[in-house]
Amino acid sequence: MNTKLTMTIGVAIALTMGLAASQLLAGENTFFGKRAARRAMCTPWYGDYYNGAWGAPVAVVVPPTAEFQTHWGWGVGNMRVTTIDHQYSRNWPGPAMGGAVPLRPTPAWPQDTDQFGYYYIRGPW
Structure with a gap:
């Protein structure tokens, strides 16, 4: 049970960081x-x-x-x-x-x- 929670938190953090990086690059999309x-x-x-x-x-x-x-x-x-x-x-x-x-x-x-x-x-x- 503890590994599922850790895995879910890790995936959530990775998705959040990925979205933040794509927002930073939105102006440089060309x-x-x-x-x-x-x-x-x-x-x-x-x-x-x-x-x-x-x-x-x-x-x-x-x-x-x-x-x-x-x-x-x-x-x-x-x-x-x-x-x-x-x-x-x-x-x-x-x-x-x-x-x-x-x-x-x-x-x-x-x-x-x-x-x-x-x-x-x-x-x-």
């Missing part, structure tokens, strides 16, 4: 982890172009486990794969304040998918 968070703090989530229909850059929300995006360009060998660094949180900070950012409209003859004004960001955890 391949790049902290490096992506650091890059996101230094760069804006949008590029140089705005979407013509909205008059502003459009954030395309992808699942939180998405890590890479493909940029297609017109021409030979003009495709690149980059990381999706930015992730929004559930806490809305309020309306944006400050000056306008000088963005360019979509050109008449776009040469890359970045020029359409759609930019990927990951959803909340």
Whole structure:
């Protein structure tokens, strides 16, 4: 009887420690982890172009486990794969304040998918 109690307590402790470790790693659930968070703090989530229909850059929300995006360009060998660094949180900070950012409209003859004004960001955890 005493060994069953000891075994049950041991399993409970192991499960509790496993859950605590998974909670600590919840923010680092992607391949790049902290490096992506650091890059996101230094760069804006949008590029140089705005979407013509909205008059502003459009954030395309992808699942939180998405890590890479493909940029297609017109021409030979003009495709690149980059990381999706930015992730929004559930806490809305309020309306944006400050000056306008000088963005360019979509050109008449776009040469890359970045020029359409759609930019990927990951959803909340």
